Amino acid sequence: MSIPALFIARPVATTLLTLGILSSGILAYFLLPVAPLPNIAFPTIVVQATMAGASPQVMASTVAEPLERHLGAIADVSELTSESSTGSTRITVQFGLARDINGAARDVEAAIQAARADLPSTLHSNPTYHEFNPSEAPIMVLALTSNTLTTAQLYDAADTVIQQQISQIRGVGAIDLGGAALPAVRVNLAPGPLNSYGIGLEDVRAAIAAANANSPKGHIDQGGERYQIYSNDQATTAAAFRDLIVAYRNRAPVALKDVADVQDSVENVYNAGLFNGKPAVVVIVHPSPTANVIQTVDEIRAALPLIKAALPASVNGSIALDRSVSVRGAVNDTERTLVIAVLLVVGVVFLFLRSRTSMLIPAVALPVSIIGTFGPMYLLGYSLDNLSLMALIIATGFVVDDAIVVLENVTRHLEAGMTPRAAALRGSAEVSFTVVAMSLSLVAVFLPILLMPGIVGRLFQEFAVTLSIAILISLIVSLTATPTMCAYLLRPATTAVVATETGAASPRRFFRRMEDAYGRSLLVVLEHSRLGGAILLGLIVLNIYLFVVMPKTFFPEQDNGILIGTIQADQSISFQAWRPSPAIPEDARQIPHLSSSPLSRWPSGMLRRRQSWPGFVPS
Numbered sequence: 001m002s003i004p005a006l007f008i009a010r011p012v013a014t015t016l017l018t019l020g021i022l023s024s025g026i027l028a029y030f031l032l033p034v035a036p037l038p039n040i041a042f043p044t045i046v047v048q049a050t051m052a053g054a055s056p057q058v059m060a061s062t063v064a065e066p067l068e069r070h071l072g073a074i075a076d077v078s079e080l081t082s083e084s085s086t087g088s089t090r091i092t093v094q095f096g097l098a099r100d101i102n103g104a105a106r107d108v109e110a111a112i113q114a115a116r117a118d119l120p121s122t123l124h125s126n127p128t129y130h131e132f133n134p135s136e137a138p139i140m141v142l143a144l145t146s147n148t149l150t151t152a153q154l155y156d157a158a159d160t161v162i163q164q165q166i167s168q169i170r171g172v173g174a175i176d177l178g179g180a181a182l183p184a185v186r187v188n189l190a191p192g193p194l195n196s197y198g199i200g201l202e203d204v205r206a207a208i209a210a211a212n213a214n215s216p217k218g219h220i221d222q223g224g225e226r227y228q229i230y231s232n233d234q235a236t237t238a239a240a241f242r243d244l245i246v247a248y249r250n251r252a253p254v255a256l257k258d259v260a261d262v263q264d265s266v267e268n269v270y271n272a273g274l275f276n277g278k279p280a281v282v283v284i285v286h287p288s289p290t291a292n293v294i295q296t297v298d299e300i301r302a303a304l305p306l307i308k309a310a311l312p313a314s315v316n317g318s319i320a321l322d323r324s325v326s327v328r329g330a331v332n333d334t335e336r337t338l339v340i341a342v343l344l345v346v347g348v349v350f351l352f353l354r355s356r357t358s359m360l361i362p363a364v365a366l367p368v369s370i371i372g373t374f375g376p377m378y379l380l381g382y383s384l385d386n387l388s389l390m391a392l393i394i395a396t397g398f399v400v401d402d403a404i405v406v407l408e409n410v411t412r413h414l415e416a417g418m419t420p421r422a423a424a425l426r427g428s429a430e431v432s433f434t435v436v437a438m439s440l441s442l443v444a445v446f447l448p449i450l451l452m453p454g455i456v457g458r459l460f461q462e463f464a465v466t467l468s469i470a471i472l473i474s475l476i477v478s479l480t481a482t483p484t485m486c487a488y489l490l491r492p493a494t495t496a497v498v499a500t501e502t503g504a505a506s507p508r509r510f511f512r513r514m515e516d517a518y519g520r521s522l523l524v525v526l527e528h529s530r531l532g533g534a535i536l537l538g539l540i541v542l543n544i545y546l547f548v549v550m551p552k553t554f555f556p557e558q559d560n561g562i563l564i565g566t567i568q569a570d571q572s573i574s575f576q577a578w579r580p581s582p583a584i585p586e587d588a589r590q591i592p593h594l595s596s597s598p599l600s601r602w603p604s605g606m607l608r609r610r611q612s613w614p615g616f617v618p619s
Contacts, residue, residue, distance in 0.1 A: 133172025151180035171296030173288035179273020399474030424487035
């Protein structure tokens with residue numbers, strides 16, 4: 001007994017099997033993550049270290065070099081790059097594609113601890129690491145503005161509230177804050193008075209450190225009672241530092257205000273940001289290597305109202321960039337294309353079979369095969385992306401072939417006078433081996449893609465596996481559900497064309513004319529076989545030429561809806577002169593001293609584009 005005969009004899013079991021495949025695919029569809037492309041990013045970890053006041057040369061020789069020696073000893077490190085600037089060092093460690101990011105993170109943490117003995121003692125905090133790729137575009141940028149708070153206060157709120165809560169969301173790799181820095185007291189020493197009093201720079205530093213230490217104050221014992229002394233003598237404002245005694249000269253104290261200009265400022269003054277013409281602090285969210293963009297952005301949006309409740313009421317927040325918008329648009333377009341492809345295939349089948357009942361069989365087999373593919377995709381950890389959906393679009397032309405082969409052979413026996421059940425048993429048994437051979441040969445075509453090494457193989461692996469799964473599910477449906485539907489749905493009357501021979505628009509006459517036209521064209525080609533062969537060779541040569549001259553790229557260019565402009569000033573210009581002015585006219589936003597630059601005039605409409613946070617007041 002053949003496989004189709006087993007299921008034809010058990011229509012209830014066949015129906016349950018088909019519904020099981022369909023329901024599992026529908027359930028998995030809503031659980032599948034959405035992404036622009038398959039997750040094939042290299043496992044990347046970034047190590048950062050800061051030491052206030054150190055030059056790039058000092059950071060490179062005393063901080064970056066010891067870290068590089070220990071990080072380079074980790075197994076399967078494919079690339080190690082470092083970048084040192086004033087007071088900070090960033091080392092990017094890239095691992096092989098097969099390396100687990102969590103295991104790599106543990107090795108990086110162990111390397112940092114091993115390198116701690118070689119790092120300078122002035123490095124007060126251990127280096128930190130994050131699982132993200134600095135070359136990856138941020139998935140979201142938030143902008144904070146206020147009419148009453150300074151940028152330093154905004155930065156403090158972003159550092160203590162927003163960064164802490166968003167960092168806990170799954171898929172967030174790292175968060176960068178820009179536009180300002182944490183509040184600080186800046187002491188700008190005057191060389192003239194220091195020289196007059198004979199006070200060195202180290203004397204001032206030691207005096208400030210000794211007078212500003214928050215050390216235990218002890219206790220007082222009186223009788224049978226003890227009084228603990230609690231007092232915080234740390235200075236937090238410039239006014240408290242100005243009267244600090246740094247030295248004694250000629251039996252007179254020398255205050256800090258006598259040798260320096262003390263003012264309330266920020267830790268890093270070389271930082272500025274604007275949003276819609278207002279000073280702003282930006283929160284740049286980077287994804288982790290295994291993050292799903294859509295899911296991570298949705299969780300961040302869901303957390304924004306709670307974050308707003310923890311911020312001062314005068315803080316206005318806006319979403320300056322949301323990368324999920326372009327991702328959603330691309331995936332939605334691909335899903336729409338998939339639906340259109342299924343409808344077109346069903347329409348073409350109906351056009352040629354010319355029977356609503358016969359059309360119903362492939363119309364059921366096709367969506368069941370496509371939707372059923374979502375279940376194995378979920379189990380394999382795949383996502384709904386452009387490549388996996390493109391595989392399903394291509395699969396629509398493959399999966400319908402199996403059902404049509406079985407249907408046509410059953411219909412042939414049915415037209416010969418057999419009963420529907422007998423025709424289904426005999427017709428499906430005759431083509432079972434053919435259907436299996438067709439499906440396995442199609443799957444074999446995509447096996448070499450699974451063996452491709454490197455990032456290209458990882459990128460197209462999901463495409464090949466998804467297409468193979470759709471073909472295999474189509475094979476199962478064609479050997480089970482399709483013969484069963486042929487046995488119980490087809491009738492001799494349904495196979496006849498309900499149309500008359502008269503009328504120019506009758507379906508039978510239309511197809512007869514099409515067959516006659518094809519026969520005449522085939523006869524012409526056979527009579528001029530040499531000319532046909534020459535045309536074939538010419539087309540082959542033309543295709544080779546077009547393949548050589550056609551532009552080649554790894555991925556086609558696409559418009560993601562984001563416009564980025566950069567301005568590079570002359571090296572001799574100071575930061576204060578280059579810094580953008582908050583008072584930017586709405587009609588012509590220009591950067592001072594850069595009016596000659598072609599990028600200095602920013603379109604005001606582009607700068608005004610933003611979305612308000614849920615629960616936030618638009619800026």
